[in-house]
Amino acid sequence: MFKKILVGYDGSDPANKAFAMALDLAERNQAALRVLSVARPPEFGEEVETEAVLENSRKHFHQVHKPLKQLAAGRKVAIDYEVAVGHPAERILIESERWGGDLIVIGHRGRGVMQRWLLGSMAKQIMNHATCSVLLAR
Numbered sequence: 001m002f003k004k005i006l007v008g009y010d011g012s013d014p015a016n017k018a019f020a021m022a023l024d025l026a027e028r029n030q031a032a033l034r035v036l037s038v039a040r041p042p043e044f045g046e047e048v049e050t051e052a053v054l055e056n057s058r059k060h061f062h063q064v065h066k067p068l069k070q071l072a073a074g075r076k077v078a079i080d081y082e083v084a085v086g087h088p089a090e091r092i093l094i095e096s097e098r099w100g101g102d103l104i105v106i107g108h109r110g111r112g113v114m115q116r117w118l119l120g121s122m123a124k125q126i127m128n129h130a131t132c133s134v135l136l137a138r
Helices: 013-029 047-072 088-099 113-119 122-129
Strands: 004-008 032-039 079-085 103-107 133-137
Touching (some): 004 088, 013 032, 013 047, 013 103, 013 133, 032 047, 032 088, 047 079, 088 103, 088 122, 122 133
Parallel strands (some): 004 032, 032 079, 103 133
């Protein structure tokens, strides 16, 4: 059913659940799996400071991906790990569409009603604008 599954991964518990679901689905469907983490640039700062923050974020996500690689070892799934830069919901949507993904799997942090109303929900943004199916892990 699914041939290309993209999972948004930030290292949180909901993201771990999303990865586990995506890994199982990819294995059952013989689908390719892409794990995408997004380093968010600071809103303000000098160019040198911004680049240092992004480089630290990239290193962080490469470290966070290591346990995922161990969990996936021995599974018959082609997995690609990627770190992008930008707004997480936007990058997930762009990368999924660019790659031709037919499923996006994301975790939901379960913020309170006021936080969702004031800040918006990343999951909500992805669900509202995705051109493919979206699976939300809670």
